[in-house]
């Protein structure tokens with residue numbers, strides 16, 4: 616089966632493409648070859664690769680940057696997926712689209728299910744939800760995989776950022792009023808492969824299991840790495856970022872388990888594994 620990945624040279628794509636390549640004939644492209652807002656570029660890429668499945672990872676992911684440029688965020692995160700849905704529908708290509716926990720407001724006390732009502736609090740969340748809806752309202756054969764709190768071998772992930780600050784400063788303040796499930800991006804590969812093989816449709820929540828706060832995560836990173844770094848808990852308000860983040864991002868993984876049989880490993884095991892192989 617032939618799979619084409621868009622936006623595939625970012626954090627998630629770099630982690631999952633090698634694993635997907637072991638199971639499928641997998642090609643990867645990014646904005647230099649295909650800007651997903653361009654239908655013409657899309658036609659050329661689909662004619663060139665003739666995939667059975669398109670996995671879309673392309674997005675404007677700078678959450679605070681989206682507040683500064685909502686028009687661009689809307690074009691990439693909202694209109695882009697609609698272009699993909701149209702192209703895939705015409706060519707009978709299955710579309711797997713990656714979305715986010717930021718479609719929720721985080722006010723729920725328990726883990727979020729796929730059928731919980733979204734209520735995004737940021738431009739990023741609103742535009743990603745718009746992208747989901749454009750796909751679900753079209754007649755394309757599609758599945759949406761919502762991810763959260765990803766890290767991987769990329770300088771832009773939380774794990775790498777706090778490690779760098781810890782090494783240079785020896786101390787840092789980290790938000791302790793947002794909880795979620797840190798997820799090794801590589802661990803999304805097998806659930807995505809299962810969605811393809813089982814030809815699933817609709818929305819799936821995927822993350823490592825268990826949860827913590829960003830503060831807990833920073834402490835865990837330094838402890839596993841054996842780094843002596845002072846970590847201070849602060850509130851989201853004290854940090855004062857432009858975009859509002861959900862206080863609760865934890866996913867209910869029941870639907871994933873029921874439909875794929877996949878039991879996601881705990882976030883701490885995944886983190887230890889990642890740190891043992893990190894350069």
Ligand SMILES: NC(=O)c1ccc[n+]([C@@H]2O[C@H](COP(=O)([O-])OP(=O)(O)OC[C@H]3O[C@@H](n4cnc5c(N)ncnc54)[C@H](OP(=O)(O)O)[C@@H]3O)[C@@H](O)[C@H]2O)c1
Pocket residue numbers: 621622623624625626627628645646649650651652671672673674675676677691695713714715716743761762763764765766
């Ligand atoms: N990282 C997380 O914690 C997280 C959590 C939940 C969901 N997600 C979702 O997971 C997916 C992958 O995220 P990621 O963390 O891998 O993001 P990333 O590292 O920013 O990768 C996204 C890739 O898409 C490219 N891109 C941006 N605009 C594009 C366009 N118009 N056409 C084609 N490519 C474009 C980017 O290129 P440039 O770098 O040149 O812009 C980048 O290579 C996204 O849909 C994101 O919303 C991520």
